[in-house]
Amino acid sequence: MDEPSGAPVTHKSPQKPPPGTRLIPMDLEREDERTILHDQRLICGWAINKIPKWRQSIAKGDRTLFWIALPLSHKTDQTPTLHHSPVEGDAEEILPVGHIALDRIDDPEDGVAPDPTLVSGDGSVLTISALFVLPAFQSFGLGAFAMDGLEAMARTERYGSVKCRAVTVNTLSKRYLEGPEDDPDGRGRWKRLGETPPKRDNALWYARRGYVPYKEEVRYWSDLPNGERLGWVGVFMRKELDGADAIC
Ligand SMILES: CC(C)(COP(=O)(O)OP(=O)(O)OC[C@H]1O[C@@H](n2cnc3c(N)ncnc32)[C@H](O)[C@@H]1OP(=O)(O)O)[C@@H](O)C(=O)NCCC(=O)NCCS
Structure with a gap:
């Protein structure tokens, strides 16, 4: 699917979807x-081949993936719609413009051990992952809306746990977005992939939403054309939920 173009929403207010x-x-x-999820992951560029694994996790109840969905009035020619048949209520056509997951397990890339700090077996810590909003729909408050929604759902038995006291995220360390262009372990590393550094720091976006970094370590891997595997440091962040006691 081609990247959608054109502004679907005329009022550009980041916090008001x-x-x-x-x-x-x-x-x-x-x-x-x-198919729609695969097309969105292709645009995102990460975890493109994890959909079969995610399907299994959903079936086991370890994860819920959500569409970030707009009413059909925001449809563009490039964005497919979805016929949604809820368990309760009437079937309808929706516009899925992104997605996000609430997880009871940590499900990292193959070859990376699950991290015990991201989730806890008793449900008191859950993790949010796989957040993505189609580029044409970014900066309209949809990412914030999705995070708010999952933080609330984390404390429900249906999608999370009534014991949940904190949620975590992990994302790329800012070391790859700053510093000299020729630092092979920093900003310069993108050259080895033939790519340009991302313009935006996701950790900063999460920090603005109350997530506090607590550690950094290698979390993601890229396969280079010469067969080499390149490890990337991720930053792990955590937010205590409103009304919950801190449990450090
Ligand atoms: C990160 C992401 C989900 C944010 O979604 P969104 O719907 O654009 O977010 P919101 O509209 O709620 O927030 C917009 C605000 O955050 C800023 N922002 C958006 N993406 C950002 C990013 N990656 N880093 C820093 N700031 C970002 C916008 O500039 C805007 O700020 P402003 O009002 O000062 O201009 C979206 O940019 C995205 O899907 N990025 C690609 C996938 C990705 O990186 N996912 C996170 C993986 S850990």
Whole structure:
């Protein structure tokens, strides 16, 4: 799928998603939902091949993936719609413009051990992952809306746990976005991949939402054309939920 173009929402207010924006649980047993998710992951560039694994995790109850969905009035020619049939209520056509996961397990890339600080077995710590908003729909408050929604759902038995006291995220360390262009372990590393550094620091975005960094370590891997595997340091961040006692 080509990257969508054109501004779908005329009022550019980062903290106010359009009325009717919703989080809708994904059904990865359906081929049309898997196809749309795959197309969105291709644009995102990470975890493109994890959909079969995510499908299994959902079936086991370890994870819920949600569509970030807009009303059809925001449809563009490039954005596919989805026929959604809820367990309760009437079937409808929705516009899935991004996705996000709430996880009871840590499910890192192959070859990386699950991190015990990201989730806890008793449900008191859960992790949010796989956040993505299609570029044409970014900066309209949808990312913030999705995070708010999952932080609330984390404390429900249906999607999280009533014991949940904190949520975590992990993302690329800012070391790859700053410093000299020729630092092979910093900003200069993108040259080895033939790519340019990302313009935005996701850790900063999470920090603005109350997430506090607590450690950095190698978390992601890239395969280079010469067969070499390149490890990337991730930053781990945590937010205590409102009304919950800190449990450090
Ligand atoms: C990060 C992401 C989910 C944010 O979604 P969004 O819907 O654009 O976020 P919001 O509209 O709620 O927030 C927008 C604000 O955050 C800023 N912002 C958006 N993405 C940002 C990023 N990656 N880093 C820092 N700031 C960012 C915007 O400039 C805007 O700030 P402003 O009002 O000062 O201009 C989105 O940019 C995205 O999908 N990026 C690609 C995938 C990705 O990096 N996911 C996170 C993986 S850990």
